[in-house]
Amino acid sequence: MELTINLYSLSTTWEYIMSSLSNLKLVSSQRKKVGSPTEARRKKLASKLYEQIQLAKALRDGNQYAPLKMRTIRDKETGAKQRIEVAKNIKPWWWDENGKICLMIHYGAKVLELENGLNAVEVDDLSALVQTLELIKAATDKGELDAQITEVSQMVKA
Numbered sequence: 001m002e003l004t005i006n007l008y009s010l011s012t013t014w015e016y017i018m019s020s021l022s023n024l025k026l027v028s029s030q031r032k033k034v035g036s037p038t039e040a041r042r043k044k045l046a047s048k049l050y051e052q053i054q055l056a057k058a059l060r061d062g063n064q065y066a067p068l069k070m071r072t073i074r075d076k077e078t079g080a081k082q083r084i085e086v087a088k089n090i091k092p093w094w095w096d097e098n099g100k101i102c103l104m105i106h107y108g109a110k111v112l113e114l115e116n117g118l119n120a121v122e123v124d125d126l127s128a129l130v131q132t133l134e135l136i137k138a139a140t141d142k143g144e145l146d147a148q149i150t151e152v153s154q155m156v157k158a
Contacts, residue, residue, distance in 0.1 A: 041149045042140055045107055049137040051090050056133055060126035065090070094129060097122075101129050105136060105145075110152040112145065 035043075051067065058065035066087040074081050094103040103121045105112040113119045121136075123129050139145055 038143075038146055038150065041107075041153055042143060042146060045105075045145070045149055046137055046140050048106070049133060049140060052093055053130060053133045053137065055090055055092060056094075056126060056130045059092075060130060100124060101126070103129060103132060107149055107152045110155060112148045112152060114145075114148070 054067075055065045067090070068085040069088045070083050071086045072081050072083050093106055094101050096102075101123045103123065104119055105114065105121075111119050114121070121132055123132050136145075
């Protein structure tokens with residue numbers, strides 16, 4: 001097998017590429033990092049709080065909240081992979097205790113300590129729970145829980 005290269009067509013192609021590039025505005029640039037690890041942790045907690053808010057609102061209104069996620073399954077007969085939507089299982093962060101609702105804020109598998117030695121919020125009903133969750137989400141967006149999130153994330157790494 002012999003490989004022949006036509007130098008004329010190769011140089012013509014190269015000239016075409018170079019003439020095409022001359023029409024573009026070329027700059028020297030580097031992509032900036034999107035955010036700090038603290039911002040990423042804050043965003044993660046805020047998204048989980050959003051899910052809890054939606055779950056509490058649905059429960060308050062007598063509806064169900066089941067967001068969908070994509071999952072890949074393999075067909076046993078053909079072995080082909082297929083992506084399907086399945087309901088995401090969201091566990092509530094609250095429970096009923098003596099007629100009151102207690103709420104714990106989770107970051108991953110750990111519970112955030114909101115104040116020294118205090119890790120739960122007590123509310124009267126589901127409407128107050130929704131308001132409390134929205135208040136905590138707003139505090140998270142402002143960065144008021146960054147110290148607690150960092151502390152818990154350091155525990156996970158250790």
